[in-house]
Amino acid sequence: MNFRRSPPIKLNILLKMTHLKNIFFSIIILFLYIGFVLAIRPVQEAFEFDYDEGLNLIKALLYSQGFSLYTQIWNDQPPLFTVFLSYWFNVFGYSVFAARVLVILFSALLIWSFYQIIRFSLGKIPALVATLLLFTSWLFLRLSISVMIGIPSLSLAMLSVYFLTLYKRQRRKRFIILSGAVLAVSLQTKLFTIFLVPLMIFYLLDFKLREPEGSKSKNFFPSSVLSPLLLWLIFIAVIYLGVSLIFQAFNYEQLVQAHLGEKVQGQSTTFNNIENLPYFLYQDYDYVFLAFIGSLAILFKKQREGIFPITWLVTASLILLKHKPVWYHYYPLLAIPICWLAGYGVALVINFFPEGWNCNPKSLNFKKLIFPILATALLIVSMIAIPAKPKGRPPKSLEVMNLVLKHKDSTQWIFTDRPIYAFYAGLPVPPELAVMSDKRFKSGNLTFDDIIAVLTKYRPEQIVLARWIETFKSNSQFNTYIDENYSKTYQDDKGTVEHYLLKKSSS
CATH class of the missing domain: 1.20.5 (Single alpha-helices involved in coiled-coils or other helix-helix interfaces)
Structure with a gap:
């Protein structure tokens, strides 16, 4: 033997x-x-956290009923979240609660990946503190329980960075493949993570940029560098294009023009970049301060790994200063690198203790502790001075919801500018009007001629106006059509919600 x-x-x-x-x-x-998260937040009780919840829910409902994206369902976002959510509904049932649990799963993946990445470079304590800061950052929890696509896309992007970090440690090709594949899925969930591609390229090149000692090669990019980079880019391209082919996601008008068109950028004055970005950062001013300390530590100590969150924060800030409009749900693009850099600030404080947290106080150099003590004091003062983070939960309209449910059995189609009502009732909306957004109106992609043409085609038995009511009521053509074909059954005291039924003579 x-x-x-x-x-x-x-x-x-x-x-x-x-x-x-x-x-x-x-x-x-x-x-x-x-x-x-389920225990501390009203995941099941809240009617709606954001208008986008209704848009994402109704698209998934229509897709599960056999309508195709882009050709039938107007859709200004990549397809995968709608597809994921549709299959999720098939397993767990069609409910807002089930959809929110799916987003919480993505949030958990983001938190886990974020912790692991920082743990590899800084250790457990800085990673834990940075993760707690991200968890408690402005509106992160609310976004984690809202049926929106930002957190899912960012969670997959963080998982992609995590696989690159594993590649740095183990140099195995499967991590490069997984990183590229997951990033492609992130881009096909929401395209706003595309700015990470060049940053991750530099992050990847740094792994093998330095040639082994004794190497006489004069090539600036040896094969050992180009091979994993090309493999990574190939998997991103192949999977991204493959998904686009499967779901016909090559619609320039819906995916690009609706976001970056001149009309959209020029008319988006409500959400001003110069005003909004400082307001966002003000909500986490204490974290920003700690991130500033961490950035100084990275630069003075020449910590290569810390360059990535710095470039992420700078690049995202520059993009948001240019892009219009800037919505509150873009803030995690800044919160993630801010909390990441704050981890470096925590690590700097820990390094002042010669033997970690259990060192002998007599052996401490108190002159070196002056800076971290002042930083900690300022951090505590800023946390007390900053007001509580707002919840921002939209109001409920149960009267209209009850009316929609009351007439559900006699309804084949419902038209509404707030599709959360349609989803709660399990009723389809005309797929051409599944997404009625500020961008779509301002870009000129959706006109009242289009809306009336769709209403004439589908003859929806119910109409609920609860978001763009002033816009609709200001159009004489729309008002004439509604008066001729529908009867008003409800209007709230403020005139912000209206419900209509199709007249029998018009059926």
Whole structure:
């Protein structure tokens, strides 16, 4: 018998058991996170957190009923979140609560990936503090329970960065492949993570930019650098184009023009960049201060890994200063690198303790502690001075919801500018009008001629106006059509919500 093979076999078994143990522990943490969020936030009770919830929900409902994206369902976003949500509904049922749980899962993935990345470079304590800061950053929790696509896209982007971090440590091609594939899925969820591609290229090149000692190669980019980079880019391109082909997601008018067209950019004055960005940062002024300390530590100590969150923060800030409009749900693009850099600030404070947190106080150099003590004091003062973070929950309109449900059995189609009502009732809207957004109106993509043509085609039995009511009521052509074909059954005291039924003579 050859006993020399026994130790390696036992070692491999031990490593596999440790790996499985880590996976099992991570799964438990993810479920604990989900349970905690469900316990502290009104995930099931809230009627609607944001108008975008209704848009995403109704698109998934229509897609599950056989309508195709872009050709039938007007859609200004990449397809994958709608597809994911549709399949999720098939398994767990068509409910707002089920959809919000899916987003919480993505949020848990973001938090987990964020922690792991920082743990690799800074250690457990800075990673834990940075993760807690991100969790408590402005509106992060609300976005984590809202059926919106920003958190899912960012969670996949963070997972892609995590796989690149694993590649740096282990140099295995499968991590490059996984990183490229996951980033492509992120881009096909929401395209606003595309700015990370060049940043991640530099992050990847840094892994093998320095040639081994003794190498006489004069090539600036040796094959050892180009090979993983090309593999990464190929997988991004192949999967992104593959998804686009499958779901026919090459519609320039819907995916690009609706966001970046001159009419949209020129008329978006309500959400001003110069005013909004400082307001966003003001909500987490204490975190920004700690991130500033972390940035100084990165620059003075020449910490290569810290360049990535710095370039992320600078690039995202410049983009948001240019892009219009700037919505509140863009803030995680800034919050993630801010909290990441804050982790470096925490690590700087820890490094002042020669033996970690359990060191002997007599051995401390108190002159070196003056700076971290002042920083901590300013951090505490800023946390007290900053007002509480607003919830910003939209109001409920249960009267209209009850009317929609009352006439559900006699309704085949419903037209509404706030499709959350349609989804709660399980009723389809005309797919051409599934998305009625500020951008679509301002870009000229949607006109009242289009709306009346769709109403004439589908003859919806119910109409609910609850968002663009002033815009609709100011159009004489629309008012004439409604008066001739519909009867008003409800209007609230403020005139912000109206409900109509199709007249029997018009059926």
